[in-house]
Amino acid sequence: MSKPIVSIRNITKxxxxxxxxxxxxxDIMENEFFALLGPSGCGKTTLLRMxxxxxxxxxxxxxxxxxxxxMTPPNERPVNMVFxxxxxxxxxxxxxxxxxGLKVTGTPSAEIKTRVSEALEMVxxxxxxxxxxxxLSGGQRQRVALARALVKRPKVLLLDEPLSALDAxxxxxxxxxxxHLQQSVGITFIIVTHDQDEALSMADxxxxxxxxxxxxxxPPDGLYESPSSRFVADFIGKVNLFDGKVTGNxxxxxxxxxxxxxxxxxxxxGPVPNxxxxxxxxxxxxxxxxxxxxxxxxxxxxxxxxAYYGDTSHMYVETKNGLRISVTIQNESRDTVDSVDVGDSVxxxxxxxxxxxxxx
Amino acid sequence: MTDASLRPKxxxxxxxTSFGQAPLDYGRRFWLRLMVxxxxxxxxxxxxxxxxxxxxxxxxxxxWKGFTLKYYAVAWNNASLVEAFYNSLAIAVMCTILxxxxxxxxxxxxWRFQFPGxxxxxxxxxxxxxxxxxxxxxxxxxxxxxxxxxxxMPWPLNLxxxxxxxxxxxxxxxxxxxxxxxxxxxxxxxxxxKDLGASEWQTFWNVIFPYMKPGIIAGALLAFTLSLDDFVxxxxxxxxxxxxxxxxxxxxxxxxxxxxxxxxxxxxxxxTVVATIFAMKLQAPEKQG
Numbered sequence: 119m120s121k122p123i124v125s126i127r128n129i130t131k132x133x134x135x136x137x138x139x140x141x142x143x144x145d146i147m148e149n150e151f152f153a154l155l156g157p158s159g160c161g162k163t164t165l166l167r168m169x170x171x172x173x174x175x176x177x178x179x180x181x182x183x184x185x186x187x188x189m190t191p192p193n194e195r196p197v198n199m200v201f202x203x204x205x206x207x208x209x210x211x212x213x214x215x216x217x218x219g220l221k222v223t224g225t226p227s228a229e230i231k232t233r234v235s236e237a238l239e240m241v242x243x244x245x246x247x248x249x250x251x252x253x254l255s256g257g258q259r260q261r262v263a264l265a266r267a268l269v270k271r272p273k274v275l276l277l278d279e280p281l282s283a284l285d286a287x288x289x290x291x292x293x294x295x296x297x298h299l300q301q302s303v304g305i306t307f308i309i310v311t312h313d314q315d316e317a318l319s320m321a322d323x324x325x326x327x328x329x330x331x332x333x334x335x336x337p338p339d340g341l342y343e344s345p346s347s348r349f350v351a352d353f354i355g356k357v358n359l360f361d362g363k364v365t366g367n368x369x370x371x372x373x374x375x376x377x378x379x380x381x382x383x384x385x386x387x388g389p390v391p392n393x394x395x396x397x398x399x400x401x402x403x404x405x406x407x408x409x410x411x412x413x414x415x416x417x418x419x420x421x422x423x424x425a426y427y428g429d430t431s432h433m434y435v436e437t438k439n440g441l442r443i444s445v446t447i448q449n450e451s452r453d454t455v456d457s458v459d460v461g462d463s464v465x466x467x468x469x470x471x472x473x474x475x476x477x478x
Numbered sequence: 479m480t481d482a483s484l485r486p487k488x489x490x491x492x493x494x495t496s497f498g499q500a501p502l503d504y505g506r507r508f509w510l511r512l513m514v515x516x517x518x519x520x521x522x523x524x525x526x527x528x529x530x531x532x533x534x535x536x537x538x539x540x541x542w543k544g545f546t547l548k549y550y551a552v553a554w555n556n557a558s559l560v561e562a563f564y565n566s567l568a569i570a571v572m573c574t575i576l577x578x579x580x581x582x583x584x585x586x587x588x589w590r591f592q593f594p595g596x597x598x599x600x601x602x603x604x605x606x607x608x609x610x611x612x613x614x615x616x617x618x619x620x621x622x623x624x625x626x627x628x629x630x631m632p633w634p635l636n637l638x639x640x641x642x643x644x645x646x647x648x649x650x651x652x653x654x655x656x657x658x659x660x661x662x663x664x665x666x667x668x669x670x671x672k673d674l675g676a677s678e679w680q681t682f683w684n685v686i687f688p689y690m691k692p693g694i695i696a697g698a699l700l701a702f703t704l705s706l707d708d709f710v711x712x713x714x715x716x717x718x719x720x721x722x723x724x725x726x727x728x729x730x731x732x733x734x735x736x737x738x739x740x741x742x743x744x745x746x747x748x749x750t751v752v753a754t755i756f757a758m759k760l761q762a763p764e765k766q767g
Contacts, residue, residue, distance in 0.1 A: 172669055192672045205670035209688045219674030222684070263670075270674060 120148040123306050124169060124274055128178035131164050131330075138164040140330035141178070146274075146308060151300050153321035154310045157353070161330040162310045166276050169308065170199050183273050198267035199276040202283075204259045206251045212238070212262050213247040219270045237269035240299070257288050268303060275300075277309040281316060293319050314354050318342065326350050342399075347478035351397045356432075358403075358443050359476075360396045374475070378439030379417050382470045388477075395476040400446040402472040405433060405458070406465045416467040417443065421460050431455060435466050525747065532740035539737050549737035550745075559742055562726035566706055568634045569722060573644040573705040578698040580645065581652025582690065588653070589660040604654060606647045615714035618643040622715060629717055636720050643715045644705040651704065652697030659693030692760045699757035703750050 122145035131139040139161040146152045154162040167173040169180055171192035180187045183196060198219070207215050216237050220230045238244045241261035251259055260280060267275055280296070281289045297320045300307045311317050317324045318338040326333045326341065326349075334346045345351035348359060365381070366373035372386040374394060384396075398415075410416060419437035431454070433445040443466055449455060458464065532550070536543035553559055588600055606614065622639050630636065663686070671681040709724040716725055723746060730739050 170669075170673060172673075192669070193675045193677060197673075199670070199673045201666045201670055203664055203666050205664060205666035207667060207670075207685060218671070218676075218684070222671075222674065222676040222680045266670075266674065 120150075122146060123148045123150075123183055124308070125181040126165070126169075126178070127181065129165070129168065129175050129180065130177040131161070131168060131173060132176045137330050139168070139175075142327075142330075142332050144325060144332060144335055146306060149304055149306060151297065151307045151320055151322045152309070153317035153324045154308065154327060155314060155317040155324050155353075156312065156327035158312055160327040162312075162327050163278060165327070166199075166278055166308065166310045169274070170197055170276055171195050196273040197276055198270050198272040198274075199278065200260070200263045200267050200280050202278045202280070204256075204263040204283075206254075206259050206262050206266075208251050210250075211247065212243060212249050212251070212254070215251070215262050216266045216269050219266060233269050237265040240268065240303075241265045256283055257292070260284070260292070264299075268305070272305060274306045274308060277307060279310055279312070281311075282313070289316075296320060318354070326353060328353070344474065345397065345476070348395055348397070348476050349478075351474070351476060356400050356444060356446070358398045358400060360398075360441070362394050362396050364390055364392055364394055372475070378437055378441050379415060382415060382473060384470070384473060384475050386475055391477055397474040397476055398468055398472060400432065400444045401430075403443065403445045403466050403468045405435070405445050405447055406467070407458075407462070409465055410467045412467075414467050414469045415473065416465060417441070418463065418465050419443070421458055421462045421464055424458075424460060426455060433458065435464060528740050529744050529747070532737055532744045534737055534740075537736070539735060539740070549741040553738040553742040553745075556738060558721070559723075559726055559730070559738070562721045562723045563742070563745075565637060565720060566723035569637050569641050569644060569712075570702050570705040572634070572637070572641045573648055574698050574702040576641070577645045577649035577652050577701045578694060581649040581697055581701070582656050582694055584649065584653040585656035585660060585693075586690075588657055589663075604650045606650045607654070611647070611708075611710040614643070614647055615711040618646070618711060619714040630719075636717075640712055640715045640720060640722065643711050644708060647708075647711060648701040648704050651700050652694075655697040655700060656690060656693040659690060659696075663689055696757045696760045699753045699760075703753050703757075707746065707750060 124146040126142055126144050126146075129139055129142045130137065142161075142165065154165060156162045164173055168175050169182070169187075171187065171190065175188075187195060207218065210218065213234055216234045217230050220233060225233075234247075235244065238247055241264050243258065243261050243265065246254065246258065251262065254262065260283075264280075277296075281292050284292060293316060296307070296309075300320075309317070309320065318341075321338060323335060323337055324341050325335045328349050334341060334350045336344070336346075341350065342354055345354060351357045352359065360376045360379065362374040362376040364372050365375050367390045368383075370385060370387070371383055372390055372394075373381060373383050374396065375381045376396060404410070409418070417435075417437045419435040419441075421433055422436040422442065423434040425432045426449075428449070430446050430448055433447060435443045435445060437443065445466055447454065531539055531542075533545050533547065534542055535546035535548070584603055588596070588603075593599075618639075627639050631638070667685050667689070668681055671685045672678075676684060707724055708722075709728065712722050713725055713728075716722060721729075723742070727739055727743065730736070
């Protein structure tokens with residue numbers, strides 16, 4: 119296991135009347151692509167700005183590469199940032215923007231020249247060095263901001279919602295490009311985003327934040343398939359949440375009774391509560407017109423609503439007991455959409471092991 | 479096809495089209511055009527006449543007698559008029575430098591910092607813009623008399639009282655112009671500069687100052703033109719050996735308007751207009767990509 123490059127220790131940040139970041143603790147490893155994910159106002163940007171040095175923690179310490187950063191101003195930290203607005207200097211050309219960070223720290227001009235052209239090549243802007251920022255598109259300006267930060271060869275690159283201003287197509291290609299770039303330069307990337315697709319597709323590990331606290335830190339698949347709380351399950355992707363009563367405890371597993379759906383047995387560790395939440399992802403649920411054979415959870419109901427997304431459709435099935443279950447179906451053939459209609463009687467079924475018990 | 483089929487069919491449409499043009503199409507209406515023309519003439523006819531008659535070959539300057547440039551030479555050879563002109567220029571230059579520095583610093587202070595009583599401070603700072611000039615003039619006269627400001631110093635120190643009075647009313651204009659320019663500054667630019675390793679001073683000179691510059695230049699030109707043509711405040715603070723151009727013209731006009739005054743005034747108009755055009759060009763909003 120590689121060693122931690124950034125350590126966040128007991129960090130709390132209070133603004134008048136609010137606690138923006140509440141006693142946060144975690145390590146970010148060398149060469150990791152780390153994402154801070156959460157809804158707006160969850161404290162993720164404040165945390166990033168504390169790492170960059172633009173905010174001072176109320177409590178706790180930030181250690182970067184073994185050094186406590188408490189007394190280090192932003193201009194002396196071994197980190198660089200790509201700002202949400204890109205903050206490309208409007209009165210300088212692309213080359214001057216990229217050279218700026220080297221010039222102010224007294225790098226010899228011959229070295230500046232080679233490093234600037236390397237950096238521009240890295241972001242495929244070598245032909246636009248003489249342009250002014252107002253002659254560039256949004257995507258190109260972002261590349262300038264990226265080159266300007268990377269040319270400093272930081273230990274950690276911070277990215278504040280870097281893709282939020284780009285259109286959907288460009289965002290998707292930049293996601294891939296950023297992931298490739300991170301692998302090729304071998305620098306730790308910390309990205310702040312509210313977009314779960316962005317975090318899931320790029321990051322090695324994701325920290326989900328909510329109301330100033332870190333809810334869960336896990337790799338993308340761990341976060342999606344094994345969320346630790348109702349909040350995380352609900353925030354990442356779509357989920358059906360059911361309330362269940364624990365009716366039996368058999369050591370390594372528990373029996374749960376879901377009102378209106380039936381009983382099931384689930385593996386479980388830790389202290390057993392009386393009531394429990396059960397989460398099932400909509401794409402794990404199968405839909406059929408006839409009563410399915412075999413084991414697993416099943417329920418019958420009527421299609422109450424439906425939304426078409428091209429590649430998939432979301433079906434909302436209402437059971438007799440008033441439970442609303444959302445089901446994602448793949449539109450596998452061109453007439454899939456015609457096979458089910460609002461009001462139809464259908465069965466839903468899923469494997470018991472795709473049900474996830476949540477206590478928080 | 480009959481004519482009837484070409485007319486608007488619904489009564490609503492007929493009602494709307496009966497107004498002829500859209501509300502903002504007023505340039506096409508006769509009486510509005512006339513209003514514009516009258517306003518234009520009333521504003522510029524006196525100035526045009528003044529400029530035209532500076533080329534008039536007549537001493538009494540009432541009827542047109544033919545074209546000449548000789549009154550420009552007369553004005554140029556009028557030693558006291560030229561001295562007043564130089565005084566005005568010297569005051570304007572000193573006032574511009576001082577009020578640009580003070581005004582820019584006030585603008586930075588108001589833009590950058592939060593402190594108790596800030597809005598009151600901002601209000602007092604911009605007060606000279608709205609205070610009647612006559613009150614400023616009397617106040618300045620009383621002030622300089624009270625402190626016993628030295629008179630009879632060598633040129634250009636003898637202009638210090640007028641310069642101080644001009645700075646007092648000109649720097650708030652600079653502050654307002656620079657402040658409004660800074661309102662559009664993206665604070666992330668400053669953070670980006672520091673993030674890339676620049677110190678506070680490097681950030682100021684490399685990132686903040688270039689952004690301020692058009693505002694500073696526009697404010698400076700505003701201060702220059704304000705100082706150059708100020709009459710009221712100058713009248714109260716000038717002494718017998720510190721006459722400025724507008725004050726001199728006023729004293730000459732009392733003995734009748736001669737073409738050489740027209741010539742000198744035309745020169746002043748040209749200087750002011752050129753400076754103003756320059757200032758407006760620089761203040762024009764920048765293209766945002």
